Amino acid sequence: MAVESYVDDILESSEAVFRRIMSTIIAKSDQNAKIELVRQYTIVDTVLFEAIKSILNDLKVEEGMISRFLYKYFNIEIFKNKKREQLIILGSQLKIQYSNLQEEKQRVMIHIESIMLSISNLERLKIAFENRRELLSQHSQLNKSNALIKKINAKIEELSGYHISLE
Numbered sequence: 001m002a003v004e005s006y007v008d009d010i011l012e013s014s015e016a017v018f019r020r021i022m023s024t025i026i027a028k029s030d031q032n033a034k035i036e037l038v039r040q041y042t043i044v045d046t047v048l049f050e051a052i053k054s055i056l057n058d059l060k061v062e063e064g065m066i067s068r069f070l071y072k073y074f075n076i077e078i079f080k081n082k083k084r085e086q087l088i089i090l091g092s093q094l095k096i097q098y099s100n101l102q103e104e105k106q107r108v109m110i111h112i113e114s115i116m117l118s119i120s121n122l123e124r125l126k127i128a129f130e131n132r133r134e135l136l137s138q139h140s141q142l143n144k145s146n147a148l149i150k151k152i153n154a155k156i157e158e159l160s161g162y163h164i165s166l167e
Helices: 002-013 014-028 031-036 046-062 065-076 080-133 137-165
Strands: none
Touching: 002 014, 002 080, 002 137, 014 046, 014 080, 014 137, 031 137, 046 080, 080 137
């Protein structure tokens, strides 16, 4: 595997090389998750739902069955109804909220996917270090390998926390 070939290079190089590799693997997914967690989300307006329900109930009382039938199937109004105009306005507000929620949901899913890919790559790197650790004979390289594995585990834990929070 390609990852195993880099383990020796990482062990022989400085800490800065390891940090650069880690930042490449993570690719700002942790920063994006932090930003997403503090972002204000669109809140579903329950008052809007209640207003729409109330107007629909009033509309059923005010209009007869024939008038509702003609409007529903043929878009013909026998007389102009202010309740119907209110419903159109409130319905457009509801559509705006729904589209905002869909956009936010899609954006969060992209961040979750990015975090999951970063975690997967970190796991692969950790496994490569663990496999290579068995073959190390020098005590200093073994200690460095253990320290790097601890750092990888810490980053995996941090990213997993962001993943749980975003879910």
